[in-house]
Amino acid sequence: MGGPREVGARAEKLRREIERHNYQYYVLDRPLIPDAQYDALFRELQQLEARHPGLVTPDSPTQRVGTAPAEAFAEVTHRVPMLSLNNAFDEDEVSAFDRRVREALERENVEYAAEPKFDGLAVSLVYERGALARGATRGDGYTGEDVTANLRTVRAIPLRPTARRAPPLLEVRGEVLMLKGDFEELNRAQRARGEKEFANPRNAAAGSLRQLDSRVTALRKLAFFAYGLGAAEGVPRFTKHSELLDYLAASHFPVATERAVVRGVAGLTDYHRRIGEKRQRFPYDIDGVVYKVNDLAAQERLGFVARAPRFAIAHKFPAEEAASEVLAIDVQVGRTGALTPVARLKPVFVGGVTVTNATLHNEDEIRRKDIRIGDTVVVRRAGDVIPEVVRVLKDRRPARARHFAMPGRCPVCGSAVKRLEDEAVARCTAGLYCPAQRKQALLHFASRRAMDIEGLGDKLVDQLVDKGVVKTAADLYRLDVGTLAGLERMAEKSGANVVAAIERSKRTTLARFIYALGIRNVGESTARDLAQHFGKLEDLVKADEQSLQQVPDVGPVVAQSTAQFFAEPRNRKVVDGLRGAGIRFEHVPTMRARGKVAGKTFVLTGALAHLAREEAKERIEARGGRVAGSVSKKTDYVVAGADPGSKYDKARELGVAVLDENGLLKLLGEEA
């Protein structure tokens, strides 16, 4: 063996060589050398690294066998959110999508990039200066889990993508999945070892990726396909999505071979049909196909609605269906007292899992579908997730089949049940005096998106409420380890964890707190709007319906339920109790306090001389303002260009401030 330089060079050469063969084998499925020869190269590198531990690099192929288990996964914030896609289930929805795109772009016969939609888990792979630095799950789209060690074991994921010039930052988005054959093999092995089998390839892939011990992940054969980009610096400027995919393929990422560029609705539905016919023969599961507007500049113009892009849609295949029997229809009581009938089904395997329950939503739904106890029904997993009763097989209805009747009294507390005139749901009238509602309210309060109290689950809440230890959210902050440790399935240790989690929750944001209160009709988004607008809890508590309606997206109904909530002495007491327990809000200055554009609503009318309408909109939104289409009393400014229309008159009528273009530019300038 030569000097250290030669050893280092040899190791580097081996690493490149092995990764090249990995690529040939796992990505192209075209091995260049026999397995034995590959193994020899691999062993040589292992031995070199064993003798010279300084040579081991994180992107060495020997590191693909996994490392010692981690305690837990760290949290990762995605630089660019990993959003989900809207779905289309039939051709009408696809043509509606295409119509919206054409209208927004003012273009005919739009070009789309089409590709299969893999049924796996979305992940993000961050490459820094050409080497895999971090891999994460999608999580809620904004933050996911750091599963770098596990993703490193996936052979099809390049550790050093061979782009000619490695960009300083490259975030590749794609799907991790398990091939059908590997899934069968894994289950055979699990069975032989007497371990639990996986229900479907997707669960197997998910289970494998979430292993704390990446050595286990390394033994599971996972596949990967890239389909997009997240954050990037120094990457070539593409004009089309299809070019980006070509670039990824050239960089040695596996990309769907079935991808295509098509035009118009006919092209889309034709692609969907072609893939649908072939999909059984694919080595992996897909649950539909994805269409993206191919022109990237057009994608940018289309932008996003809430959590999904407007330029892309997933066209799903029809869900698998199966027949089962309705054994009973039970009634559940929700947080708002809503009574929901749930069908208890004879267990049936459908869409990759065993289904035993399916919500029937409400009485009307049961009547519409004419579902009776004892019926044989067709079940599917709506959107491949939530079980749904599709229809009754009437010819199999037994004579003993019975109608369902909504109980007149709450099954939990026995109070009267009322169904309002024009509402679909029946509700228990006891409010928080009903233990079921109280429990649900507490669970909501503790939920991740609210106060995020880990460990306070339904079993614990059940016991706390049943024993009368906790009546309101404020009582949670008086719990001690002694009280908790006395409960079932709660020892010192877990009790202490819960107390610590409750303690941690005292530091929160006003928006989360408002959401946690569980005011009727006030969800996450409205809670954020309220926090934003009022800035202080005290101001919200005092607000009357009039001032509540000044908040964007708050109308008479939300204003009324909010005002009513705070008017209730019992609720005021709980809020005071919580503040007294030491709940503090991170200071988030309100938009209103910050500037003249942020938090304000603008309406544009007439032609602007210097700014295109779109550009004006973008610049207002970039500073936290919003642009509405019509003038109302919630409008803060009307920007009138040349030849303003009726909006100008309306503004005068309502006494809304009117700006000319220079006035707008001045406002925008002051903010900058």
Add this chain to the structure above:
DNA sequence: GATCCTCGAGTTCT
């Protein structure tokens, strides 16, 4: 008054 879009609430299984 009709229609589009978004939000809230309830739900399944692992």
Add this chain to the structure above:
DNA sequence: CTCGAGGATC
């Protein structure tokens, strides 16, 4: 994910 309802818009 789906439904229903609320809010904004035309």
